[in-house]
Amino acid sequence: MIKALSLFQGVDDATVSDFAHHSQVMDLPKGSTLFLQDEPAEWFYVVISGWIKLFRESLEGNEAVIDMATTGHLFGETAVLEDDTHSFGAAAVEQSRVLRLPSALLKKAIKDDNKMALAMLTSLSRHRKRQTREIESLTLQNASQRIGCFLLRLCTLNSAEPIEFKLPYDKSLIAARLGMKSETFSRALNKLRLETDITVKGSTVKIPCMESLSHYACSACSNEFPCSDLY
């Protein structure tokens, strides 16, 4: 599993197995906090299953959800480049399973092994690209388009239409993830329902035609659908 991560692409087997020997699987109940912002970073993490919320808190106590990590995603690894401190907090928003790997080992590996440094560069660069698109989306897409974009990313490509699936986590959290207040989210979701042909009942979403939804959501973005290269 570690070997399959983009962070370990091109890294030799001995290094990978060194990481494997020092890693641990953790089961996290829904709601449990993995670490807080500004805490020293002893570990970095890979999500095996579930959803992990990455967040920052304002001085007033409001929370910005800066990312949601799920199966195969890596987080906390950049702390080794930033004074060994986490610049955000992490909490499980659903029952989740993660693998934790020692930060000290990563720090040593990128210093000693240029392949590891290059793999880390590629991983960071991919993340930066995602963040750039995130900023673009917050800037150019309206609230309904952002929700449409969020739903499209949950679709499996080439599925038979209509596509039906459950929302992966609470609507209030989706709102926070998309940078909206709950009221804005509800209004924007209603508008999306009116302007496209999707239906949302409780947490069940039905998309009759991905193309028509993408026509609505993606026109305000610089990426054509599908943009699955985001991960």
Add this chain to the structure above:
Amino acid sequence: MIKALSLFQGVDDATVSDFAHHSQVMDLPKGSTLFLQDEPAEWFYVVISGWIKLFRESLEGNEAVIDMATTGHLFGETAVLEDDTHSFGAAAVEQSRVLRLPSALLKKAIKDDNKMALAMLTSLSRHRKRQTREIESLTLQNASQRIGCFLLRLCTLNSAEPIEFKLPYDKSLIAARLGMKSETFSRALNKLRLETDITVKGSTVKIPCMESLSHYACSACSNEFPCSDLY
């Protein structure tokens, strides 16, 4: 100048002088385009003076200003990690001077020299941190607070108050940089004037008390003022 860049920290002199020999100073008139999104990346750039707008364009033709680079800032360097293609466009919004350096040399250096790879990692990680804060700001701060935050970052710390300075570029561009429509920007600037004691006449800004402005703008952010470590 190259040696002083964070990208070259810890890199040996021979490598730095190799870059120096292959770099060129360019003078850019206001409005000139340096490169477009999806163009092959032959060069990366350092700003010597002026302001360079980094932008992406939606399918509908709207522009998202994803960053503004000024003196000492580096841009376009990450293309060597992304299929040698620029993921955004760059244009001078004021008369500007930049230094261009060959991307091929950077690509070779990070492969051959672990110090260069580590320096690049640090640079990318710093950039990632800035983007995370940008996403946080777009999520948590209201429009007036975002303008206040923008003005605070233009202040020189420990200056005698009141602080007076000129806006670095057009208000319409500041609006775009902060992810707002021009109307929203005008309304939010008025609100900021009413709720704090700053004055803005034409492009001249006067801040009688940085602390009171930071009290207003920074409360919705996870960073206490000053957050000058952003660059």
